[in-house]
Amino acid sequence: MQNSLKEEMEPRLKEQPEKQPKASSRGFFDLLFKTEVVSEEKATQMLPFFLFLGVIAMIYITNRHFAERNVRAINKANKELKELRWEYMTNKAQLMFLSKQTEVAARVAQYGLKESVQPPKKIVIKKDEN
Numbered sequence: 001m002q003n004s005l006k007e008e009m010e011p012r013l014k015e016q017p018e019k020q021p022k023a024s025s026r027g028f029f030d031l032l033f034k035t036e037v038v039s040e041e042k043a044t045q046m047l048p049f050f051l052f053l054g055v056i057a058m059i060y061i062t063n064r065h066f067a068e069r070n071v072r073a074i075n076k077a078n079k080e081l082k083e084l085r086w087e088y089m090t091n092k093a094q095l096m097f098l099s100k101q102t103e104v105a106a107r108v109a110q111y112g113l114k115e116s117v118q119p120p121k122k123i124v125i126k127k128d129e130n
Contacts, residue, residue, distance in 0.1 A: 105115045
């Protein structure tokens with residue numbers, strides 16, 4: 001019972017013809033043009049259309065390359081902008097620290113300048129009523 005399928009299929013398998021090796025690409029085109037699937041005349045008529053498709057494909061590929069280059073340039077510019085922004089914020093923080101009154105007093109002390117302990121005096125000029 002187990003081999004009944006095998007016994008039924010063996011005669012059929014022997015009857016099937018063996019597969020022939022594939023024809024070369026040159027043989028394919030010869031077969032295509034000789035069997036009148038596509039005649040030489042029709043192929044010649046379709047040539048401008050295929051050339052048009054080729055040009056469109058080249059334009060598409062070129063456009064894709066330009067787009068990728070632009071995306072890379074934009075990413076590079078964004079990265080540079082981010083780095084410059086961080087540099088700006090760092091310099092701004094340093095300037096704020098160095099412009100504090102205590103820091104300024106400490107830096108000018110080496111030149112012999114001292115911080116005034118007396119409050120400033122207000123000078124008032126009276127206008128003559130002449």
